[in-house]
Amino acid sequence: MKITAHTRMVGIIGYPVRHSLSPVMHNAEFARLGLNYVYVAWEVHPGEIPEAVKGLRVLGAVGFNVTVPHKQAVVAELDELSEEAKAIGAVNTVRFENGRAVGYNTDASGWREDIERTISLAGERICIIGAGGAARAVAVGACQAGAAALVICNRRFETAETLGELLRHYFPSVEVTWSGLCGDHCRELVRSCHIIVNATPVGMTGKGGCPIPSDWLLPGQFVYDTIYTPAETQFLAEAKARGCRVQNGLGMLVRQGAKAFELWTGVKPDPDAMEREVRAFL
Ligand SMILES: NC(=O)c1ccc[n+]([C@@H]2O[C@H](COP(=O)([O-])OP(=O)(O)OC[C@H]3O[C@@H](n4cnc5c(N)ncnc54)[C@H](OP(=O)(O)O)[C@@H]3O)[C@@H](O)[C@H]2O)c1
Missing domain, CATH: 3.40.50.720 (NAD(P)-binding Rossmann-like Domain)
Incomplete structure (x- = not known):
C-alpha cells in the first residue's frame, strides 16, 4: 500500500517498544485488505504519556495500542473507558472518537x-x-x-x-x-x-x-x-x-491485535493470516 496524504495512522506506545511484533502483523493485514493505514512503533518515555496522547490526537491518529509499562498509566489521559477496561484497570487499545480518547482492553x-x-x-x-x-x-x-x-x-x-x-x-x-x-x-x-x-x-x-x-x-x-x-x-x-x-501466547497476541484492528478500521481482519505473518517474521 502506497503511503499518501490520505493514509490513516495507528501505532503502539511502549518503553521499550522496538521488540513489538504488532507493526508487522497489522501492516501486512492492512496491505492484504487494501486498507490505506500505517502502523508504527513509538517509544514513549514514562514521563511523557500526556504529551504523547495529546500529540496523537492533534495529529489525527485513528488510535493506538499501549504496551508495557504504560497500560495502567495511560488511563489518566483518556476521556472514557470501556466496561472491560474498567474491570481490568488497564488499557491496551485507544480509539479517538470525535476527538475523545476512549480506552479499551482487547487482551481479555x-x-x-x-x-x-x-x-x-x-x-x-x-x-x-x-x-x-x-x-x-x-x-x-x-x-x-x-x-x-x-x-x-x-x-x-x-x-x-x-x-x-x-x-x-x-x-x-x-x-x-x-x-x-x-x-x-x-x-x-x-x-x-x-x-x-x-x-x-x-x-x-x-x-x-x-x-x-x-x-x-x-x-x-x-x-x-x-x-x-x-x-x-x-x-x-x-x-x-x-x-x-x-x-x-502467540495466538493471544494476534487475537488482541485483531480486535484492535477492527475497532480502528471497522473491518474484521483474518487472525490466521496475521498469525502467519508473525510466524514468518519470528
Ligand atoms: N501474549 C500476549 O498477547 C501478551 C499480552 C500481555 C502480556 N503478555 C505477557 O505477560 C507478561 C506479564 O505482563 P504484564 O503486563 O502483566 O506485566 P506486569 O503488569 O508488570 O506484571 C508482572 C507480573 O509478573 C510477576 N512477576 C514479575 N517477575 C516475577 C518473578 N521473577 N517471579 C515471579 N513473579 C514475577 C509480578 O509479580 P509482583 O506483583 O510480585 O511484582 C506481576 O504479577 C509479559 O511478560 C508478557 O510476556 C503477553
Whole structure:
C-alpha cells in the first residue's frame, strides 16, 4: 500500500517498544485488505504519556495500542473507558472518537478466543500465576467465559489480594481465592486446577526459569503461557514432559491485535493470516 496524504495512522506506545511484533502483523493485514493505514512503533518515555496522547490526537491518529509499562498509566489521559477496561484497570487499545480518547482492553478477549480454540473455559477451575496487567486480563476473560473458580497466585501477596477482591466484586458468581507464590498451600491450589496460566514475564527470552516448580504440575493439566518468545518456554517444555497439554501466547497476541484492528478500521481482519505473518517474521 502506497503511503499518501490520505493514509490513516495507528501505532503502539511502549518503553521499550522496538521488540513489538504488532507493526508487522497489522501492516501486512492492512496491505492484504487494501486498507490505506500505517502502523508504527513509538517509544514513549514514562514521563511523557500526556504529551504523547495529546500529540496523537492533534495529529489525527485513528488510535493506538499501549504496551508495557504504560497500560495502567495511560488511563489518566483518556476521556472514557470501556466496561472491560474498567474491570481490568488497564488499557491496551485507544480509539479517538470525535476527538475523545476512549480506552479499551482487547487482551481479555484475545486470550479467551485463543485458549478456547483448544479448551473450553466454562465450568473450569483456572489458576493464574501473576497479578499484573496480563493476569488481570486473563482473569476477566476467564470469568466472562464462565469459569467456575479462579485461583490467583502471585509473588507479592497484596497484589494477588487486590486482584482477587476486584474479581469478587465484578464476578460474584465465580469462586475466587488467592495465595503467595510458594509453599505447600500454593502447590495444592495449583494442583486443584485443571488450567494453569503463566501471566508473569518469567521464562521470556534471555530470562529463563519457571514461574512455579514444574513438579507441582500433574499429568493432564492444561498449561498456557502468555509468553510467545521463546515459542516454547522452559515452563511449557517441562509441563509437556510431565504429561500436560500446553499452548503459548502467540495466538493471544494476534487475537488482541485483531480486535484492535477492527475497532480502528471497522473491518474484521483474518487472525490466521496475521498469525502467519508473525510466524514468518519470528
Ligand atoms: N501474549 C500476549 O498477547 C501478551 C499480552 C500481555 C502480556 N503478555 C505477557 O505477560 C507478561 C506479564 O505482563 P504484564 O503486563 O502483566 O506485566 P506486569 O503488569 O508488570 O506484571 C508482572 C507480573 O509478573 C510477576 N512477576 C514479575 N517477575 C516475577 C518473578 N521473577 N517471579 C515471579 N513473579 C514475577 C509480578 O509479580 P509482583 O506483583 O510480585 O511484582 C506481576 O504479577 C509479559 O511478560 C508478557 O510476556 C503477553
